[in-house]
Amino acid sequence: xxxxxxxxxxxxxxxxxxxxxxxxxxxxxxxxxxxxxxxxxxxxxxxxxxxxxxxxxxxxxxxxxxxxxxxxxxxxxxxxxxxxxxxxxxxxxxxxxxxxxxxxxxxxxxxxxxxxxxxxxxxxxxxxxxxxxxxxxxxxxxxxxxxxxxxxxxxxxxxxxxxxxxxxxxxxxxxxxxxxxxxxxxxxxxxxxxxxxxxxxxxxxxxxxxxxxxxxxxxxxxxxxxxxxxxxxxxxxxxxxxxxxxxxxxxxxxxxxxxxxxxxxxxxxxxxxxxxxxxxxxxxxxxxxxxxxxxxxxxxxxxxxxxxxxxxxxxxxxxxxxxxxxxxxxxxxxxxxxxxxxxxxxxxxxxxxxxxxxxxxxxxxxxxxxxxxxxxxxxxxx
Amino acid sequence: xxxxxxxxxxxxxxxxxxxxxxxxxxxxxxxxxxxxxxxxxxxxxxxxxxxxx
Numbered sequence: 001x002x003x004x005x006x007x008x009x010x011x012x013x014x015x016x017x018x019x020x021x022x023x024x025x026x027x028x029x030x031x032x033x034x035x036x037x038x039x040x041x042x043x044x045x046x047x048x049x050x051x052x053x054x055x056x057x058x059x060x061x062x063x064x065x066x067x068x069x070x071x072x073x074x075x076x077x078x079x080x081x082x083x084x085x086x087x088x089x090x091x092x093x094x095x096x097x098x099x100x101x102x103x104x105x106x107x108x109x110x111x112x113x114x115x116x117x118x119x120x121x122x123x124x125x126x127x128x129x130x131x132x133x134x135x136x137x138x139x140x141x142x143x144x145x146x147x148x149x150x151x152x153x154x155x156x157x158x159x160x161x162x163x164x165x166x167x168x169x170x171x172x173x174x175x176x177x178x179x180x181x182x183x184x185x186x187x188x189x190x191x192x193x194x195x196x197x198x199x200x201x202x203x204x205x206x207x208x209x210x211x212x213x214x215x216x217x218x219x220x221x222x223x224x225x226x227x228x229x230x231x232x233x234x235x236x237x238x239x240x241x242x243x244x245x246x247x248x249x250x251x252x253x254x255x256x257x258x259x260x261x262x263x264x265x266x267x268x269x270x271x272x273x274x275x276x277x278x279x280x281x282x283x284x285x286x287x288x289x290x291x292x293x294x295x296x297x298x299x300x301x302x303x304x305x306x307x308x309x310x311x312x313x314x315x316x317x318x319x320x321x322x323x324x325x326x327x328x329x330x331x332x333x334x335x336x337x338x339x340x341x342x343x344x345x346x347x348x349x350x351x352x353x354x355x356x357x358x359x360x361x362x363x364x365x366x367x368x369x370x371x372x373x374x375x376x377x378x379x380x381x382x
Numbered sequence: 383x384x385x386x387x388x389x390x391x392x393x394x395x396x397x398x399x400x401x402x403x404x405x406x407x408x409x410x411x412x413x414x415x416x417x418x419x420x421x422x423x424x425x426x427x428x429x430x431x432x433x434x435x
Contacts (some may be wrong), residue, residue: 256413
């Protein structure tokens with residue numbers, strides 16, 4: 001353990017908002033369409049001054065903290081920054097962080113080009129693409145600023161990624177937001193057909209005051225049923241494409257450790273560095289209320305005191321937010337697996353973040369079905 | 383039987399070479415590897431955040 005960082009302030013992921021704008025306009029986006037307007041006050045891209053200061057501070061963090069942390073380039077759309085800015089940023093990051101420190105880029109895939117991928121390969125930065133399923137599902141929500149679907153452009157980007165000479169490293173998998181009205185089997189087999197190394201699924205953002213799209217009530221289980229069907233397809237596939245969220249849940253049930261934010265009881269230390277260098281809380285909190293991801297005492301990475309901030313009471317309180325406090329959660333037999341879910345899903349104005357997840361019913365339904373499915377398989381090996 | 387992680391850490395000890403289910407075979411192998419090599423959650427995979435773009 002380094003001198004300055006305690007367990008309570010260790011960082012797992014530094015998520016960097018390298019671009020504050022996006023070239024598409026997904027209807028469900030928590031950055032632009034759920035009430036937060038911070039993006040509109042930011043410059044489009046991270047400045048050289050901010051990059052310099054950030055890299056210096058992250059270098060200090062790597063010395064102070066024994067634990068390896070991940071870097072995620074995020075936005076907006078990170079590839080909007082263009083090849084020269086991307087090369088400069090990755091070069092600076094790799095000057096202070098060895099290749100033991102994973103760097104990944106989350107993109108909508110539209111701007112993927114060989115030139116961009118060459119830069120990513122040069123600095124060992126992998127690329128994960130967001131796509132929600134086949135064209136009819138994807139284009140319902142992931143649309144351009146002209147309201148037209150982006151599916152065809154994303155597929156072109158994925159094709160370029162798959163054909164790159166370094167694709168085995170670069171291609172980090174797919175990320176999909178669930179449409180509970182879709183057919184899980186169709187979606188799963190579509191992702192298999194893309195030849196991706198893995199896929200992850202996310203529940204739509206929402207909370208008790210603003211139910212996620214596709215949920216009729218707090219007690220309905222549309223997402224739980226969808227996940228149950230997906231699990232059945234997955235477990236019956238002789239040549240499955242790994243599904244990260246299901247893999248992590250099964251691993252916990254089998255005695256392993258979860259590696260995912262919003263799952264299990266392992267504390268997940270994440271900080272967000274906004275485009276102007278401001279250190280923010282988990283950015284998905286934006287979906288709760290305007291400014292929910294801001295710390296009370298704003299710190300900018302250019303103030304050169306990241307380590308001090310990570311040791312502050314305010315940061316500790318933020319980190320402890322992810323631990324569920326609701327009495328139902330604390331007495332729940334599935335808490336070790338569910339972990340109370342993502343913080344943003346617990347919000348309402350009355351109890352703030354001290355509710356169970358808005359997806360509690362879905363998760364309980366899914367987990368109980370997962371246990372039954374696993375037991376049905378495992379009983380043959382007792 | 384699957385109930386919670388603590389119980390299963392003790393009770394589930396399946397030889398992955400005898401597991402027919404493809405998903406469980408891979409995951410049991412991963413759990414075994416991670417235990418033997420003291421791989422912690424943070425360095426299992428590079429992309430664990432829950433947000434798309």
